[in-house]
Amino acid sequence: MTVLALDIGGTKFAVARVDADGTFLDRAEHPIGQSPTATLRGLVADFAGPGLTGVGIGSAGPIDTAAGAVSPINIPRWRDFPLVSTVRRFVPGVPVSLAGDAQCMALGEWWRGGHTCSSLLGIVVSTGVGGGLIIDGRPWTGRTGNAGHIGHVIVDRDGEPCVCGARGCLETIAGGPSMVRWALAKGWTSPGTGRPDARALAAAARGNAPIPLAAFRRAADALATAILNAAAVLDVHDIVIGGGVAAAGGLLLDPLRDAIAARAGMSYLRDLHLSVTTLDRDAGLYGAAALALIESGEPLRRAS
Template structure:
């Protein structure tokens, strides 16, 4: 498989990344553009086209056998469409067909971004060797995916494990998805920062109001910053424990930009997990950072295209 080559796209609310990836998961060529997330759908697609344009210009493109896409969700792999919560211009957007038009009609495999990180972590990362795992990406949004019985479990439309949009606060803040108190509304990077600002935290001289800046303040002992991360950790712990109780996962792997906060996130998360994962068969659940880093979405999308245990079915390849 090492001689195989595929194209991969990782589409999120902040960036659109692309790569040519070989059968060993090595990224040989990469390209990236900011996501014009608040623009109309065709403007977003033009950014995707620019990324693909850089890939198709590579001499290696001639070897590309397929395209894998990991996209912010929800996605519908059976129809080849995407409706990302954080890209409002895409609702039922025919992404697979548009990508096929730009890539010489290569086969295209579509999975959600949470499923993509799961494919990457099970193939090359912290979930290797585990038959039952939850892998999460906590960043601009919160997504996830499941490995059950040793195999990726994307579900009929490619959204199984979409943990960011389960409610952990029944009377909580409205979420853009339409529900209330979703994990994403509490634990995503922008919401960690929003809560810290609402609580009176002030950014430094650089005026950086990102979750990374809040994490730095938390490491320095700022009580409001610490409280915001503890609230995020509590939401994540509740959702992880619920998932473990439902399907008996053995490990929860957490990646994405917010996970870079390190102990600021993981220490209160593991502490809160003891309050929620109380039944005997979930008490030994392991929680660990992802290993595949910022390239997880690309590696996972490539895994889908390569069919490395991550194929989501022919529906997205039409």
């Protein structure tokens, strides 16, 4: 059984042919270019062939899983773009499934990340903060396909307005640009030229600059609140963090572990297993492959 996994990112598309054991048979990635639809058609044509039993797609959001449509923020030519029906036309007769990129990251981690619990919360801390849930071995996407969206858990009800329309969402504190904005407002000046980003903030924090360090502690504190709230409701044990801001490693993870340990109440929240993704960018491709395998009725065999 061979499935095609597609990862629709903001700047490039990745594709892999994956078998039921999670082995990548071949793979490629391509910048989106001027015509995203033509790029996609070319990639699928190169990899589709006889014996393909399904296509799984993880896409940057917002997405509408009921309509099979996506509107990735960094792909302005795709607004309510009918991604599922478009890919179906490229591979007639093959089932096509779609989920959000963070949901695919969580599913990929659950399947191939070496975890053993039946449930897992995956969190992507990047420009935005996304997430995905696996509950009892199944992706839990909810009524509208948005379950797991931990970036919009409210951690400060009097906080900054969020792009979503609410106030004080986790993303307004822990998203990369939000951290940078907060540090700049507190008087941090980036030593580099141009607009500072989360990477520059992390470099400054590694050099023990107090405001950047405080920005990471503040983000970690907000993440701890959201994680403890989610874990209290869901009773998940494995929490896996990925994304560009999480690549700062201990800068974020150490204060996050401390905050969770200091504030966890119920006994089942005191032994949360927090880790950083070991699959990096491939977590999304593994997750997209897993989606297609689930759709075709194939039980997921986890890495031991």
